[in-house]
Amino acid sequence: MSETMTIIKLGNPVLRQESQVIENIKDEKMQLLIDELLTTVITANGVGIAAPQIAQSYRLFIVASRPNARYPHAPEMQPTAMINPRIIAHSEEIVKDWEGCLSVPGIRGLVPRYQSITVEYSDRFGNLQQQELTGFVARIFQHEYDHLDGLVFLDRVENTQDLISEEEYQKIVK
Template identity: 75%
Template sequence: MTELAPIIQLGNPILRQKAVDIENIQDQDIQKLIDNLIATVDLANGVGIAAPQIAASYRLFIVASRPNARYPSAPEMEPTAMINPQIISHSTEVLKGWEGCLSVPGIRGLVPRYQKIEIEYTDRNGNLQKQELTDFVARIFQHEYDHLEGKVFLDRVESTYELMTEAEYQQRVVNNIDSSIQQ
């Protein structure tokens, strides 16, 4: 049975640990963890979630881009479990974009990320997948990958001037009132 998992918050030491590889993807507990992550990210209006965010320190995350209240212009895709993921190569072009995190509620940051990445991961059926991701979906992957390395998006923000509350983000950026940062 699928369960909604509590999302741990910044300050919990699990968020700062490097996650461990998954050896047996077909293990019933791993398959249940995947289902729980998919249900949790959906309910929380996220576009991705990593296993460490629900206190399971495994190299597993879900990329689940779709328009929602937190990301109204996100592209639509099926939730995808990515197990033992790796970034194989990346573009030289780095773009800044707004990110939030289910484990860091109430804050958004302007985060530099590679615009294009080539990745590899094992899917929930044990098949090796290779893909090229760009733009917002590449950003989601890099954000979630950071969780597996014990990092959060705040570690990548270049200046505290590039932070704002979720309420200001919704008013200024989502409603297009003022998307620039005043320094």
């Protein structure tokens, strides 16, 4: 198993940078980075993590939806590395729901996101994938995608009234 990496927090300048495209996916360094992200997201009880969150400014993230203490109603899916991802289409429907972030501990926000998106990305073997994502998994993708452009979920919250503490969120979700 790979090493668990330190997750950087809001205020670290890497979180506000635009990430660079990965040219050589099969490079040993990139493969190790994918493994480190997979280990880190599981250890941290996250449902997704982007490379910038471990201070690596690359266009890479993991979507790893599964029920856990932070997201008890999350659907189960195989953790998936998504390299140089793009949103190529989206629904008109926008849904507001609660989000948190491993880089912004202790706070949740009601964030508007597209209900359904069509995405394209390279997998860890360099194969181009296209997928339609809906609901919670579409939300994870959009949240992690924002990290690649230097955004955090707080940038998407429409009103400060839509922010609550993790403690209060846990009372709602139980």
